[in-house]
Amino acid sequence: MVTNSSCYQAGAIGLPIQTASSWTATGCSLGFFCPNNTAEALPEYCPPLPDCQVARLSGLTCEPQGILEPVICTAGYYCPKGAKSMIKCPAGHYCPQGSYTPSVCGRGARCSEGSVQNLDFLPLVILIIVDLLLVSVVVIIGCGSRLKKWRPRQQKRSNRKTYTLPGRVRGSNYQEIEAFRVQGEEEADIAMEAAFAPPQRKRTGFEEIMEPEFDAEQELGDTGKLSSDLQLFVQSMSKCIGGERFGLNFEYRDLKFQPDKNKKPVLSQVSGCINSGSLWGVMGASGAGKSTFVNVLMGKTPHTGGETKVNGVAGNMSRFKKIIGYVPQDDIVLPELTVRENILHSARIRLPYTWTETEIQNHVDILIRCLCLDHVQNSLVGSTAAPVISGGQRKRVSIGIELAASPSAIFLDEPTSGLDATSAASIMTTLKALSRLGITVVTIIHQPRQEIFDSLDSLVLLGAGRMIYQGPQVHMQPYFEQLGFSFPNHGNPADAMGDIIAGEGRLYKPHGDASVQGLIENWHDFSSSRDQGGSSSNISMVEMASLNATIKSRGARWYLQIYFCFIRSIIQQFRLQESFWFEMGTGAMAGGLIGLSEESQKGENFRGIFNEPYSLLSSAIDYTSVPEMALLVGLAIGLTAAPSGVKIFGEEKLVYWREAAAGHNRFAYYMGKVISTIPRMVFANLHFTTVFFLLTTPRISWFAAFAANLLYFYCIYGLASCISMVCRRDDGPLLAVIASLIVGVLNGMSPTLERTSTWHVLWLWRATPGTWLAEAYFTENLQPLEYLYNIDGAVTHLGYHLGKYSLDMWVLLALGTVYRVIAFGGLRFMYRHKQR
Ligand SMILES: Nc1ncnc2c1ncn2[C@@H]1O[C@H](COP(=O)(O)OP(=O)(O)OP(=O)(O)O)[C@@H](O)[C@H]1O
Numbered sequence: 147m148v149t150n151s152s153c154y155q156a157g158a159i160g161l162p163i164q165t166a167s168s169w170t171a172t173g174c175s176l177g178f179f180c181p182n183n184t185a186e187a188l189p190e191y192c193p194p195l196p197d198c199q200v201a202r203l204s205g206l207t208c209e210p211q212g213i214l215e216p217v218i219c220t221a222g223y224y225c226p227k228g229a230k231s232m233i234k235c236p237a238g239h240y241c242p243q244g245s246y247t248p249s250v251c252g253r254g255a256r257c258s259e260g261s262v263q264n265l266d267f268l269p270l271v272i273l274i275i276v277d278l279l280l281v282s283v284v285v286i287i288g289c290g291s292r293l294k295k296w297r298p299r300q301q302k303r304s305n306r307k308t309y310t311l312p313g314r315v316r317g318s319n320y321q322e323i324e325a326f327r328v329q330g331e332e333e334a335d336i337a338m339e340a341a342f343a344p345p346q347r348k349r350t351g352f353e354e355i356m357e358p359e360f361d362a363e364q365e366l367g368d369t370g371k372l373s374s375d376l377q378l379f380v381q382s383m384s385k386c387i388g389g390e391r392f393g394l395n396f397e398y399r400d401l402k403f404q405p406d407k408n409k410k411p412v413l414s415q416v417s418g419c420i421n422s423g424s425l426w427g428v429m430g431a432s433g434a435g436k437s438t439f440v441n442v443l444m445g446k447t448p449h450t451g452g453e454t455k456v457n458g459v460a461g462n463m464s465r466f467k468k469i470i471g472y473v474p475q476d477d478i479v480l481p482e483l484t485v486r487e488n489i490l491h492s493a494r495i496r497l498p499y500t501w502t503e504t505e506i507q508n509h510v511d512i513l514i515r516c517l518c519l520d521h522v523q524n525s526l527v528g529s530t531a532a533p534v535i536s537g538g539q540r541k542r543v544s545i546g547i548e549l550a551a552s553p554s555a556i557f558l559d560e561p562t563s564g565l566d567a568t569s570a571a572s573i574m575t576t577l578k579a580l581s582r583l584g585i586t587v588v589t590i591i592h593q594p595r596q597e598i599f600d601s602l603d604s605l606v607l608l609g610a611g612r613m614i615y616q617g618p619q620v621h622m623q624p625y626f627e628q629l630g631f632s633f634p635n636h637g638n639p640a641d642a643m644g645d646i647i648a649g650e651g652r653l654y655k656p657h658g659d660a661s662v663q664g665l666i667e668n669w670h671d672f673s674s675s676r677d678q679g680g681s682s683s684n685i686s687m688v689e690m691a692s693l694n695a696t697i698k699s700r701g702a703r704w705y706l707q708i709y710f711c712f713i714r715s716i717i718q719q720f721r722l723q724e725s726f727w728f729e730m731g732t733g734a735m736a737g738g739l740i741g742l743s744e745e746s747q748k749g750e751n752f753r754g755i756f757n758e759p760y761s762l763l764s765s766a767i768d769y770t771s772v773p774e775m776a777l778l779v780g781l782a783i784g785l786t787a788a789p790s791g792v793k794i795f796g797e798e799k800l801v802y803w804r805e806a807a808a809g810h811n812r813f814a815y816y817m818g819k820v821i822s823t824i825p826r827m828v829f830a831n832l833h834f835t836t837v838f839f840l841l842t843t844p845r846i847s848w849f850a851a852f853a854a855n856l857l858y859f860y861c862i863y864g865l866a867s868c869i870s871m872v873c874r875r876d877d878g879p880l881l882a883v884i885a886s887l888i889v890g891v892l893n894g895m896s897p898t899l900e901r902t903s904t905w906h907v908l909w910l911w912r913a914t915p916g917t918w919l920a921e922a923y924f925t926e927n928l929q930p931l932e933y934l935y936n937i938d939g940a941v942t943h944l945g946y947h948l949g950k951y952s953l954d955m956w957v958l959l960a961l962g963t964v965y966r967v968i969a970f971g972g973l974r975f976m977y978r979h980k981q982r
Contacts, residue, residue: 153192153212175760177244177934178216179225179232190214191762205753205766207243216760221262221750224248240264242750242845244934252848263749263843269836276832277730284723294524393422393586394466394555395457396443402451403438403611411611412438416452417673418616422555422586424603425578427619429591429640431648435611436590440557443588444470446807459690468496468700468809469693471548471556475563477540478804479547481529482721483714485519485539486510488527489546494710495810496551498699513549517542517576526721538569545576551700551808554693555586562591562598574601599640609647609662614669629668631655700809707811711818715794719826726826729790733834736782741841744775749843751775752928754935761936769940772927773895775844776920780893782838783858784886786830791866792878794823795969799871799976806977816970827859846926850951854922857958861915862886864965871972893920899945908945915961921946922954 174180174189183189192215198208210217219225223232224245235241239248240261251257254268397419404411413435420426420443430436441447443454445463453460479488490510497506514523519542527543528534535543541561548556561577562570578601581587588606591598605622607615615625623639626646631654633642642654651660702710719726744751751771755764806812835852844851866882873881893916894902902908911917924946928937941948 153190174216175757176227176246177219177225177756178760179219179229180214180216181230182213183216187214189216191760202765205768207765216763218756218763219244219246221748222260234260235262237261242748244931246933265840265843266848267840269832269848270840273832273836276829280829284720287720393584394470395422396420396555396586397455397458398443398452399454400452401439401442401449401454403435403442403447404450411450413442413449413611414451415670416608416611416613418606418613420586420588420604420606422584423581424587425574425581425601426586426588426604426606427591427594427599427602428588428606428608429594429644429647430608430614431644434608434647436608437559438611439606439608440559440588440590444472444557446472457690457693465697466554467807468551468697469554471551471553472804472807473541473544473548473556473558473561474804475559475561476800477530477544478800479527479540479543480714480718480798480801481527481532481534482718484524484526485535485543485546486514486523487714487717488543489513489550491710491714492547492808493550495702495707495805496700496808497702498696499702499706500699509552510550513546516579517546517549518572519543519546536569538565538572541565541569541573542576545573548808549580553585555588556580558587558589560590560592562594567595567597570595571597571601574598577601578603593644594640596638596640599638607643607647609649609666612666612669613673614647614662614665616669616673625672626654629655629665630658631660701811704811704814707814708817708821711815712821713818715819715822716825719794719822725790725793726829729786729826729830730833732786733830734837736786737834737837737839738841740775740778740782741838743778744771744842744844747771747842749845751842751844752931752935752940754931754937754940757934757936767939769943770895772844772924773893773920773944773946775842776923777890777893777895777916779838779855779923780858780890780916780919781887782834783831783855784862784890785883786834787827787859787862788866788869788882788886789879790826790830791823791863792870792882794826794863795819795867796870796875796878799973802973803977812974812977813970816966816973820966823863827856827863831856831859844923844927845930846923850922850926853955854919854926854958857955857962858915858919860962861889861958861965864962864969865889867969868965868972871969871976889914890916893917894944894946895920898943900943901945903945913961915958918954918957918961922951922958925949925951925954 174183180189190212192210192212194202194208194211198211201208207218207220217232219232219241221243222235222241224235224241224247225232226246235245235248235257237259238251238257240251240255240257240263241248242262249264251261251264252266252268254271255264255266257264399417401413401416402411403413416439428436428440438447442449443463445465445467448464454463456463456466483491490506493506493510493513497509501509514520519539522535522539526534527540530540533540545556545558545561558577561573565573574597577587577589581603589602591602594602599619602619604617605615605619606613607622615622617625622643623633626643627633631642631646631651633639633654645651645653646655646660647662647665649662651662651665654660701707751768753765753768755761755767802812802815805815831852835848835855839848839851846854865885866878869882869885870878892911892914894911897905899908899911899917902911924940924944925948928935928940929949931937937948947953
């Protein structure tokens with residue numbers, strides 16, 4: 147029997163409203179208990195007293211306003227169906243407000259009786275274990291590499307020690323003394339003699355070649371006379387080339403390059419040929435067209451007129467890019483890798499796919515010895531700002547990266563600029579030796595010193611994009627003298643020549659025409675009347691077929707290239723540990739700060755209108771705490787991941803361009819990078835989510851939050867890689883952070899998605915990962931409360947979809963992938979644009 151007296155008994159003003167329809171045989175609705183109700187005394191809502199009204203408007207619950215009013219089960223208690231009173235939450239469980247059954251706490255949680263939230267420490271324990279493992283791995287690898295370096299040093303030191311032993315054995319290392327003891331005096335003597343034979347320093351191939359008595363032609367014909375390193379290198383090369391003939395012969399006739407926008411050609415009427423077996427120098431004043439000439443010859447820049455032939459065969463030059471090496475002026479090497487690692491990566495990617503790892507390692511060993519880099523092979527290359535090896539050694543590494551691919555021709559852009567005299571001479575010695583191996587070596591050179599100039603065999607002199615001279619270096623001076631120029635008796639002829647071709651010829655020819663234009667015309671007349679510095683030696687069809695087969699066989703399979711790029715990137719990240727640990731620290735700190743701001747809510751981050759018929763009992767609604775939490779998560783991940791994403795993708799554009807031009811698989815490079823960021827994202831996310839979760843204790847499960855956050859990390863890394871493609875290196879981190887803040891803020895909290903749809907810009911919000919992250923959080927935090935609150939009201943108000951967690955995850959994955967595709971497309975576009 148319903149009685150109105152219940153309200154008056156409580157002193158409330160107004161008439162009671164029957165909520166009888168909610169009454170079932172089992173009692174009142176889930177999450178409530180109705181202490182005084184029976185089938186005869188049905189639940190009633192009594193208008194609240196002012197104090198209670200204030201409390202409800204503040205989002206708090208208040209005392210029941212009548213004895214028949216249903217009571218929401220308070221936090222720390224649960225109210226099973228039909229219960230007449232609340233039951234305290236048992237130990238090992240937690241009971242937020244409105245619980246009808248206690249929820250089991252996590253395995254790592256310590257939930258005492260009456261707990262309101264699941265404070266699970268298990269993820270924190272896992273995080274600590276993971277960190278300890280990571281630190282151990284770092285320490286073990288660090289010790290391992292130190293030991294690797296320390297052992298040979300120790301070996302050397304112990305070799306130097308002198309021990310006095312019976313008999314005539316003197317001076318040994320510990321092992322040898324042991325050998326002496328074990329094997330007996332006579333046997334040990336033999337061992338000692340071998341051990342103490344004065345160390346024969348191997349002369350490198352290049353030293354051997356540059357000996358005055360060295361007869362290159364003869365020695366190349368008879369490899370038996372070459373030094374052992376060089377012999378091995380020749381063998382290795384010939385295995386790669388598929389024969390003894392390494393070099394490419396370039397022939398060009400009336401070569402022209404005129405960009406679309408230029409009124410005048412950059413290069414015109416350039417004819418001649420460059421044969422293998424000698425060291426060529428391309429010289430000319432600044433802007434004379436040297437780089438353009440070399441780029442056209444290599445096939446990097448397509449010529450707009452004339453004809454080029456390689457080994458007598460005309461066609462697209464770029465098909466030879468796998469067997470042509472190009473050493474840029476700036477040493478584009480990876481500073482975090484060692485000398486050996488830089489060269490080895492190139493060898494693994496560019497040598498024939500049929501080569502085994504042992505063969506590749508042997509090839510690299512020989513090459514490193516030939517380049518005199520064996521003593522620094524395990525040293526980091528370092529950057530120009532913080533060098534570890536010398537400038538000359540860096541240049542050798544840069545050359546080694548190209549030689550590792552056993553190229554048939556190698557082009558170098560000012561390989562001696564910025565080097566001291568000794569290093570420059572040494573580089574030229576190296577190049578000369580390479581040319582003697584039969585490799586075609588062409589180098590752009592600026593104002594060479596006398597000894598460098600003397601080491602050149604042949605010259606190509608350009609002026610205003612036209613040919614001024616091409617032929618043997620020793621014939622250059624007589625040629626100009628015959629034109630009326632007089633060279634100083636004791637100066638460097640290269641200096642005088644440099645002045646003449648730069649338009650300062652008047653200094654050396656006071657009378658008559660000394661202009662560049664005159665020189666061009668003279669050469670034109672001269673070359674028309676004679677053979678232009680030798681003719682290109684054509685090769686037979688069989689040799690050409692073999693060359694084509696060689697080109698086809700070059701390069702590791704694409705999936706192996708992905709693997710090699712992945713490994714290289716992991717090594718780089720390992721060497722840049724500070725940045726890794728900084729990201730982990732930032733993740734944990736951001737998780738902690740957000741967690742602290744949400745901690746006071748004790749996991750109660752949604753309050754809606756109670757399901758009918760108890761809607762009148764509802765306190766103030768809170769629809770925005772969940773999207774607000776997602777917003778903070780998005781911003782925190784943006785701050786953590788964006789700078790790292792830029793650093794990983796943006797600092798190596800030059801390396802990418804160099805490798806792409808050398809025929810590396812561009813997709814493999816990018817994929818290797820992308821995959822290598824996954825462990826980093828997982829660890830950073832583990833730090834962020836664990837700390838954030840521990841303080842916030844939201845209703846979303848730890849795994850669901852981890853997955854959503856991880857995919858958001860994936861999106862931010864992708865976005866950062868896009869940013870790094872379009873902006874300057876220095877601006878990258880800041881712009882990436884700004885972009886990640888924007889996509890984080892556009893998450894549908896304010897303005898709501900509902901509102902944006904009325905503005906017809908919902909698509910913009912739906913195109914940002916922030917919205918999908920917020921929707922995932924919304925779904926996972928609200929769905930468990932569907933029995934208690936009218937969730938549809940929140941859905942209608944905000945515009946998120948409910949129950950679409952999987953879809954949200956897929957969309958986040960897709961968005962992150964789209965960002966990467968855009969970044970990769972941008973990288974390719976910029977590469978093409980750069981080539982033009
Ligand atoms: N793709 C291009 N579009 C327009 N102009 C170009 C292009 N390539 C080269 N040039 C112009 O052609 C001229 C020759 O350029 P190039 O780089 O070949 O000269 P260089 O002799 O190598 O000069 P430097 O010694 O200063 O490097 C320059 O004035 C350059 O601006």
